[in-house]
Amino acid sequence: MLTRRGLLGGLGAAGALGATGLAPRGLAARAAQAAPLTRPFPAYGGPVPAIGMGSWITFNVGDDPGLRAQRVEVLRTFFERGGRVIDSSPMYGTSEEVIGHCLAQLDRREDAFAATKVWTWSEDEGPEQMANSRALWGLERFELMQIHNLLEWQGHLETLLADKEAGRIGTIGITTSHGSRHEAFEEIMASQPIDAVQFTYNILDREAERRLLPLAAERGLAVVINRPFRRKQLFRLFQQHPLPEWAAEIDCANWAQFFLKFIVSHPAVTVAIPATSQVAHMEENMGALTGRLPDAALRRRMVDYVESL
Amino acid sequence: MFRMLPYDAEVLLSFLARYNEALWPLQPLALALGAAALLLAHRRLAGAWSGRLVALVLALGWAWVGWGFFLERFARFDFLAPLYGWAFLAEAALLAAVAALARPRVEGSSAFAGVGLALAGFALVVLPLAGPLAGMFGAPPGAGGWASAPLVGLMPGPTALFTLGLLLRLQGRLALPLALLPLLWGLVAGYHGWALGLWHGLVVAALSLVAAVLLAWRQLGEARGRG
Ligand SMILES: NC(=O)c1ccc[n+]([C@@H]2O[C@H](COP(=O)([O-])OP(=O)(O)OC[C@H]3O[C@@H](n4cnc5c(N)ncnc54)[C@H](OP(=O)(O)O)[C@@H]3O)[C@@H](O)[C@H]2O)c1
Numbered sequence: 223m224l225t226r227r228g229l230l231g232g233l234g235a236a237g238a239l240g241a242t243g244l245a246p247r248g249l250a251a252r253a254a255q256a257a258p259l260t261r262p263f264p265a266y267g268g269p270v271p272a273i274g275m276g277s278w279i280t281f282n283v284g285d286d287p288g289l290r291a292q293r294v295e296v297l298r299t300f301f302e303r304g305g306r307v308i309d310s311s312p313m314y315g316t317s318e319e320v321i322g323h324c325l326a327q328l329d330r331r332e333d334a335f336a337a338t339k340v341w342t343w344s345e346d347e348g349p350e351q352m353a354n355s356r357a358l359w360g361l362e363r364f365e366l367m368q369i370h371n372l373l374e375w376q377g378h379l380e381t382l383l384a385d386k387e388a389g390r391i392g393t394i395g396i397t398t399s400h401g402s403r404h405e406a407f408e409e410i411m412a413s414q415p416i417d418a419v420q421f422t423y424n425i426l427d428r429e430a431e432r433r434l435l436p437l438a439a440e441r442g443l444a445v446v447i448n449r450p451f452r453r454k455q456l457f458r459l460f461q462q463h464p465l466p467e468w469a470a471e472i473d474c475a476n477w478a479q480f481f482l483k484f485i486v487s488h489p490a491v492t493v494a495i496p497a498t499s500q501v502a503h504m505e506e507n508m509g510a511l512t513g514r515l516p517d518a519a520l521r522r523r524m525v526d527y528v529e530s531l
Numbered sequence: 532m533f534r535m536l537p538y539d540a541e542v543l544l545s546f547l548a549r550y551n552e553a554l555w556p557l558q559p560l561a562l563a564l565g566a567a568a569l570l571l572a573h574r575r576l577a578g579a580w581s582g583r584l585v586a587l588v589l590a591l592g593w594a595w596v597g598w599g600f601f602l603e604r605f606a607r608f609d610f611l612a613p614l615y616g617w618a619f620l621a622e623a624a625l626l627a628a629v630a631a632l633a634r635p636r637v638e639g640s641s642a643f644a645g646v647g648l649a650l651a652g653f654a655l656v657v658l659p660l661a662g663p664l665a666g667m668f669g670a671p672p673g674a675g676g677w678a679s680a681p682l683v684g685l686m687p688g689p690t691a692l693f694t695l696g697l698l699l700r701l702q703g704r705l706a707l708p709l710a711l712l713p714l715l716w717g718l719v720a721g722y723h724g725w726a727l728g729l730w731h732g733l734v735v736a737a738l739s740l741v742a743a744v745l746l747a748w749r750q751l752g753e754a755r756g757r758g
Contacts, residue, residue, distance in 0.1 A: 282538045282608060286545040315537045315608040499539075 258304035258511040261492045263335075263444045265393045265417035266365060270335050272486040273511050274307030275300050275504075276448060276497035281324075282315035290323060292499070297324040299501050301333055303508030309420075309446065309495045310359075311339040311370050312351055318358040326360055337366035337446070339397060345377025352385070366418055366446075368395035372403060372410070379414060393417035399448050401429050411437050420446035423491070425484045425528055426459075427452060439490040447485050447494040456481055463531050472520065473513025478503065482510035484524050487517075538608050540727040547679035547686065550604060554685060561684040564588050565655045565693065572637055572648065572700040582637050582701055586630035589694050592684035593623035600686060615719070619687065622694075622712040629705055636702045643749045647699025650742055654693035655683050662731060681731065688735040691716040695742035699749070707750050714743040 260269035275297075283289035300308075310318050318338060325331045338355050340348045356362060367382055369375045375396060382394045395418035398407050404421075411419055411434070419438055423430040427449070438445045451457060461477055474480040478496070485494045496507045516524060538546075551558065568588040571581040597619030606612040629635055638644040659680040683689040691713040698706040698713075717739025724732020 279537055279539055283542050284546055284608060285549065286542070289542065289545060313537070313610050315610070317537075 259486065259515070261486075263393070263418070263492055264442050265444065266335075270493055271304050271306050271511055272491070272493050273305060273482060273508055274309060274335070274337075274446070274493045274495040275305060276495040277308065277310040277317040277321060278314050278497055280497040280499040281310070281317035281320045283320055284316045290320060292501075293320055294324045294327045295501050296498065296504050297321075297330070298328055299504040300508065301328065301330050303505065304511050305508055306333060306335040307337060307366075307446070307493050307495065308334050309337045309448075310355075311341055312355060313339070313341045313370060318355055322359045322361075331360055334361075335365045336361055336363075337368065337395075338364055339368045339370035340378050340382070341370035341373055343374055345374055345381065348374075348378050348381045349385075352381075352390075356390075363390055363392065365392040366395050366444075367391040367393075368397045368418070368420055368446075370397055372396060372398060372406060375410065379416075383415065393444070395420055395444070395446065397421065397446075397448070401427065404429070404434060408433055408437060411441060411443065416443065418444040418446060418492075420448055420495075422449040422452075423447045423485060423488070424450050424452055424456065425481055425525060426456065428525070431488070435488060435490040444492040445490055447491055450485050450494045450496045451478070451481055460528055460531055466523075466527050468520075468523070471514065472516045475509060476506050478506040479510045479513075480524065482507060483513075483515055484521060486510065487515040487521060535611070536723065536726050537610065540729055542608070543723075543727060543729070544679045546605070546608060547681070548676075550600070551678060551680065551682075551685075554599075557685065558682055561592075561682050562655070564591070565683040568693075568697060569648070569651055569655060572651070572697050574637065574640055574644070582635035583630045585637070585697055585701065586626045586635050588684075589697060590623045590626035590630060592690045593619050593626060593694070595684060596687050596690050597623060615687070615716075618712055618715070622709070625709055625712075626694075629709065633703075633705055635705060638700045638702045641749070643745050644700045646745055647696045647742070649696070650699070650738055651693050651696030653738065654689045654696060658689045658692070658731065658734070661734075687716055688720045688732065691720065692735050692738055692742070695739055695746070699742060699745055704750065704753075707746055710743055710746050714739055717743075 259272040261272045262268075263270045281293055283293060308321060310321055312318065325334060336359055338359070340352055342348060342351055352367065356364070367385065369378045369382070379394070382391060385391045386394060394416045396407065396410055396416055397420035398404070399422045401422060407419070407421065410416065419434065421430055421434055423435070424447075435445065457477060465474060465477065465480060469480055472483055474483055482494055482496065485491055498504050498507060565588075568585050570576050572585050597616045601612045601616030601619060606616065659682055663677045663680060681689045683693040694713045695710055695717070698710050717736050720732040720739075721736025722732075724730060724736065
């Protein structure tokens with residue numbers, strides 16, 4: 223398994239990774255990228271595009287044909303702009319069903335890196351819930367199955383290990399958000415046979431830099447970042463301010479790209495999964511897959527800038 | 532703050548519109564039952580059986596909203612819907628038990644009862660009209676249109692407020708425990724209103740609180756009177 227251990231000493235000061243994966247400090251920072259930015263997803267065996275898509279609230283639209291048709295367009299834009307990783311959960315109402323509908327409409331099931339979660343108190347209900355998710359997405363296999371918010375994690379982990387063996391899932395992950403339960407999370411990261419972790423990290427919520435991100439790098443775990451915009455809050459806080467002039471040096475045309483490039487330029491991050499219900503926003507977000515990324519010094523400057531506003 | 536609602540206002544209003552469409556023509560029946568309960572709770576029309584009938588009609592509304600709205604339909608959208616559904620069924624069972632066993636009586640002419648009638652009338656008539664009318668007069672969206680109009684007995688917000696209003700017209704100590712779940716729903720509706728920018732929910736919350744305070748006040752007065 224590919225691990226980044228050793229390459230990534232002192233993550234806070236480390237440089238950004240280039241489009242092809244691991245690059246020496248500083249070098250990649252200003253290198254223009256022609257191809258969309260991808261990152262290795264170690265246990266999966268191949269690279270994935272560094273911007274994915276979440277589906278909390280945004281894809282829970284039920285049967286409304288108009289809303290469904292809009293979401294088809296959102297997902298079409300996502301794929302056309304090079305996206306692959308789609309994250310959902312049985313907790314998100316009709317989201318999985320609507321994603322399945324969109325994938326079928328677009329005939330893109332094969333292109334998706336499908337990530338969902340198991341979310342039930344009962345270990346026994348896990349297999350049925352996951353089978354239901356497969357039916358809703360119209361897939362026979364999830365590339366990433368995550369234990370949502372560590373709920374009943376010991377029991378589900380056993381099921382997932384068996385499912386991985388049987389080929390029903392590609393990799394195993396755990397999730398948390400909002401900075402909650404980081405200690406328990408860390409313990410599982412350090413001791414259990416998992417492949418990926420998902421937690422919150424964004425330009426204001428940087429708690430993960432202290433322990434979770436370095437530990438993930440050390441353990442060779444893929445890192446999925448949720449709440450990259452702190453839901454809408456980052457826009458509400460900063461959108462009325464101009465982007466700094468030097469944002470052009472990292473090819474950020476808007477705030478969404480500024481926020482996302484901050485995240486995916488962290489060397490331990492694999493993929494950020496912003497959610498959106500709008501094609502225009504998807505265009506902006508996917509723009510973060512191309513162009514230059516900030517290096518460590520510029521990342522510091524990005525933080526200083528938003529904190530000064 | 533973590534927003535617990537897994538949908539936005541557009542989706543909720545679309546769901547309510549599709550729900551109303553699927554239920555048609557239950558709406559006139561629900562309105563008629565609500566109006567009948569209101570009339571029964573009116574003092575001059577109140578006979579020996581009216582309290583029981585009022586409680587029964589309310590039980591029917593709570594049972595439908597618990598089952599037909601939350602468990603059968605809304606559970607697809609919101610993981611908390613089953614919890615709400617069972618709470619509504621529990622209130623239905625309480626109301627039915629009171630109707631069967633406790634002989635609730637319609638209150639006379641107190642100011643509490645007057646406010647109760649007004650609140651129930653507001654829930655029955657004004658709440659469903661308020662959104663569409665406000666929209667017609669150019670108010671910003673935030674309560675939906677005709678298609679998603681909330682009706683007593685079919686949707687939770689108006690049912691809770693209607694119940695609190697009628698409880699102010701029913702005599703006795705039972706009114707207060709019966710008001711607990713409606714008040715809780717009023718608060719949940721307020722949270723929905725706040726989180727989704729739907730002022731309809733905020734109105735339900737504010738009026739539910741008024742009703743609950745009046746119920747407590749009345750009970751306190753009665754206890755003092757006895758003491
Ligand atoms: N415990 C867990 O496992 C967990 C917890 C939280 C989240 N997650 C996952 O992570 C995903 C992302 O987190 P999130 O959805 O909570 O928050 P987020 O991605 O930080 O923010 C989503 C919000 O940002 C807005 N937005 C997106 N792109 C925009 C743009 N370019 N300009 C302006 N606004 C934009 C969206 O509104 P519009 O629709 O208007 O674009 C949406 O309201 C979730 O969807 C979910 O899949 C998992």
